[in-house]
Amino acid sequence: MIELYRGLDRKDECILNAIFDNMWDFEYVPVHAIARECGISEEKIELALKKLGGMRITENKYTEYLGASFTFKGLSVFSLKRLVNKNAVSMLGNIMGEGKESVVYNAMSERYGEVVVKFHRVGYPSFKKVKEKRDYGSLHYTVLTVRSAKREYNALKKLYGYASVPQPVAWEGNAVVTRLIDAKELFRVKISNPGDVLDMILEEIKKMYARGIIHGDLSQFNILVNSDGVWIIDFPQSVDTKDPMAQEYLERDVKNVLDYFERTYRLKKDLKEVMKYIKDET
Numbered sequence: 513m514i515e516l517y518r519g520l521d522r523k524d525e526c527i528l529n530a531i532f533d534n535m536w537d538f539e540y541v542p543v544h545a546i547a548r549e550c551g552i553s554e555e556k557i558e559l560a561l562k563k564l565g566g567m568r569i570t571e572n573k574y575t576e577y578l579g580a581s582f583t584f585k586g587l588s589v590f591s592l593k594r595l596v597n598k599n600a601v602s603m604l605g606n607i608m609g610e611g612k613e614s615v616v617y618n619a620m621s622e623r624y625g626e627v628v629v630k631f632h633r634v635g636y637p638s639f640k641k642v643k644e645k646r647d648y649g650s651l652h653y654t655v656l657t658v659r660s661a662k663r664e665y666n667a668l669k670k671l672y673g674y675a676s677v678p679q680p681v682a683w684e685g686n687a688v689v690t691r692l693i694d695a696k697e698l699f700r701v702k703i704s705n706p707g708d709v710l711d712m713i714l715e716e717i718k719k720m721y722a723r724g725i726i727h728g729d730l731s732q733f734n735i736l737v738n739s740d741g742v743w744i745i746d747f748p749q750s751v752d753t754k755d756p757m758a759q760e761y762l763e764r765d766v767k768n769v770l771d772y773f774e775r776t777y778r779l780k781k782d783l784k785e786v787m788k789y790i791k792d793e794t
């Protein structure tokens with residue numbers, strides 16, 4: 513990632529900006545649109561795109577014209593560049609985790625200290641699936657990915673200070689930066705006071721609900737714990753409590769948590785009672 517980043521000059525940077533600005537309108541952004549935005553000749557843009565394509569930063573395609581879109585790597589390098597430019601990140605560290613829909617790095621920020629940079633890649637490999645095609649038309653997966661990052665950042669912004677979530681630091685493109693929490697995922701640890709921890713988690717779900725947000729993908733993988741408490745992470749699937757699917761998602765989130773504690777710690781709580789508690793109907 514860092515090597516790719518260093519290999520970019522000002523012209524490349526302008527090209528990446530132009531692709532980003534136009535990707536909402538074009539699956540492959542035409543050379544003439546990039547040339548116009550950068551004030552550089554089409555021939556020079558074509559040459560630069562060949563280089564960027566070779567670096568796997570852009571995917572170039574000839575239709576009636578030559579056009580370019582981001583690869584996941586390209587979008588991530590672009591987003592990182594913007595984060596560095598605005599001083600949110602000063603150094604990228606090691607990969608902390610790599611999932612189907614994201615790659616997460618340790619990083620340093622002069623302003624915030626140790627942070628985590630999460631590069632989203634929603635819809636990337638499975639984008640050609642019929643269902644998604646129908647839902648999103650010809651929108652490129654990069655658009656979906658940026659939307660996912662934005663949704664996560666907005667949810668964190670809304671929740672931070674009200675519920676126990678990582679502090680959001682910045683969002684650019686497909687990257688969301690949060691402050692590092694020194695804690696482990698719930699599924700990795702054997703806790704000695706599961707009853708207390710379960711109550712703390714349910715209280716967080718209740719606080720998030722009161723703030724108008726349902727996580728939508730809650731499980732032992734998206735809850736961090738240490739001796740100080742619990743944190744809820746990973747919000748790209750979150751929905752507003754007014755969403756038509758809200759109640760279904762909330763119940764699924766709660767059920768995931770209750771099932772995990774029952775399975776792992778033989779702790780049983782009644783789903784209906786817990787739902788009432790969360791919605792403040794008791």
Ligand SMILES: Nc1ncnc2c1ncn2[C@@H]1O[C@H](COP(=O)(O)OP(=O)(O)O)[C@@H](O)[C@H]1O
Nearest residue numbers: 609611613614616628678690691692693745746
């Ligand atoms: N702010 C954070 N502090 C500490 N670890 C984090 C933080 N954000 C993410 N992580 C780590 O990265 C992993 C993946 O992040 P997550 O947001 O759950 O993305 P996904 O599960 O979609 O890949 C988490 O399970 C956790 O170990």
Ligand SMILES: [Mg+2]
Nearest residue numbers: 733734745746
């Ligand atoms: Mg996760």
